[in-house]
Amino acid sequence: MGRLAVLISGRGSNLQALIDAIEIGKLDAKIVLVISDRPGAWGLSRAEKAGIPTKVIPWEGEDGRTAYFEKMVGILHEAQVDLVILAGFMRLLSANLIKAFPHQIINIHPSLLPAFPGLGAQRQALEYGVKVSGCTVHFVDEGLDTGPIIVQRAVPVCDSDTEETLSDRILAQEHETLPEAVALVLSREWQIRGRKVICEY
Numbered sequence: 001m002g003r004l005a006v007l008i009s010g011r012g013s014n015l016q017a018l019i020d021a022i023e024i025g026k027l028d029a030k031i032v033l034v035i036s037d038r039p040g041a042w043g044l045s046r047a048e049k050a051g052i053p054t055k056v057i058p059w060e061g062e063d064g065r066t067a068y069f070e071k072m073v074g075i076l077h078e079a080q081v082d083l084v085i086l087a088g089f090m091r092l093l094s095a096n097l098i099k100a101f102p103h104q105i106i107n108i109h110p111s112l113l114p115a116f117p118g119l120g121a122q123r124q125a126l127e128y129g130v131k132v133s134g135c136t137v138h139f140v141d142e143g144l145d146t147g148p149i150i151v152q153r154a155v156p157v158c159d160s161d162t163e164e165t166l167s168d169r170i171l172a173q174e175h176e177t178l179p180e181a182v183a184l185v186l187s188r189e190w191q192i193r194g195r196k197v198i199c200e201y
């Protein structure tokens with residue numbers, strides 16, 4: 001059974017989707033640790049309610065970036081984690097963490113990458129005028145939302161959409177997609193060729 005760590009910064013609805021998928025037997029995994037960079041993150045309460053250990057590592061600014069993630073590497077190793085999931089974790093990881101967990105860190109992003117990386121992906125999509133958007137789960141590399149893509153799911157963009165209505169439509173897909181992507185990665189039935197993630201079944 002895969003041992004997961006989930007990194008959050010806020011609401012934690014994707015964390016909840018993972019908790020629920022495990023509870024109903026859709027995902028054979030155990031969340032052994034939830035880490036937040038923000039003490040007040042609502043997702044921490046969700047973890048506590050589900051009996052999952054939590055740890056807050058408060059962000060200390062860009063100057064302390066490498067040391068921050070070095071500390072996280074130690075905590076993740078101690079928890080014997082197989083897979084690290086960024087579920088609304090709003091920090092760019094440093095190289096030391098990525099190197100410590102090769103192809104063992106995944107992120108969910110609310111756009112069809114490579115379109116609209118970074119913050120405010122839904123707002124970027126609306127401003128650009130695309131007719132389709134969606135969500136992407138990808139392996140994390142050192143770039144901003146640039147790693148190999150594992151799963152994508154599309155949704156329509158309506159003329160009447162606001163940032164909120166589009167975000168809600170995408171979020172509903174995120175909650176389906178993330179547990180599926182985690183199950184796929186844990187199955188080890190994939191390989192990476194170039195930057196393509198190829199499923200072997």
Ligand code: GAR
Nearest residue numbers: 010011012013014087088108109110
């Ligand atoms: C989600 O929409 C996730 O895709 C996004 O933050 C939200 C977190 O929601 N992540 C990013 O934008 C990362 N660049 P949640 O805390 O309810 O899971």
